[in-house]
Structures are given as structure tokens and as C-alpha cells.
Amino acid sequence: MTALATSFDTAFLHTLTVEEDAIDFMGHVNNLVYLRWAADMAARHWETVASDEMQAAGLWVVLRHEIDYHREMKLGDAVELRTWVDPVKGVRCPRHVDIRKAGADKPSAKVLTTWTFIDADTHRPKRLPPEMKALFGM
DSSP states (O other): OOSSOOSGGGOEEEEEEOOGGGBOTTSSBOHHHHHHHHHHHHHHHHHHHSOHHHHHHEEEEEEEEEEEEOSOOOTTOEEEEEEEEOOOBTTBEEEEEEEEETTOSSOSEEEEEEEEEEETTTOOBOOOOHHHHHHTTO
């Protein structure tokens, strides 16, 4: 599902395979890679559901990342990434990303990122208009 991604069950899904450049000195996915994947998922979801006009109206920037690591992932692992958003609070938009080995019933990492939408011209935070909120099931 793309729009109306409001829970794990309705999340926007993307898959990938762990490549060599994701591996750290300990032989598993580097912690910073999980954050990159989370940011990439947010962008991928936004670009899938938002019109060109909506995308031109502003930019998403990170206010805060929270990440919990549960299980390691290694070179060649097939990965499922799911993302969904919670209701916007003012100019804050919480987004979840669940990262797990394909077919696993538990995540390898869970990311909660607080994003804000900023005006493309002024670079100041702005509230999402109703049509943008509707893209996320709000």
C-alpha cells in the first residue's frame, strides 16, 4: 500500500538486499546505514504519494531520530522496510520505519523519526495542508 500508511499492517513497503558498502568492521550492517535506510524510506514514500506540485511546495527535514537495534543483519540478507506515519502534531510529523530480514516476525531495527515540513522558499516550518495530511491517512 502507498497512501494511508498508518500502521505496520498498512505500511509502505520496500525491499532490498544488504550490500558490501553497508557492512562495518564487525561484519554486520553499520548502525548509520539503518538511519540512511530510514531517511531513504521517508523520501521514497513521499515521492510515491505526493504530486509534483506538493513536492515543490516544501522540503522534509529531520528534527529527531530514535532507533532501537534488536538483531544484526549481514551481507546478502534480504531486507523488508516498512514505513508509516502517526498523526501530525503541529508541525511535527512522526514516522516509523520497521527494518527486518525478509519473512522475519520480529524487526532487526525500529526507527522513529520526527520530521517537519518546511516551506521551499522561506525554509520555515509550515503546517501540512489537508490534502497532504490526507496522503498519510489523517
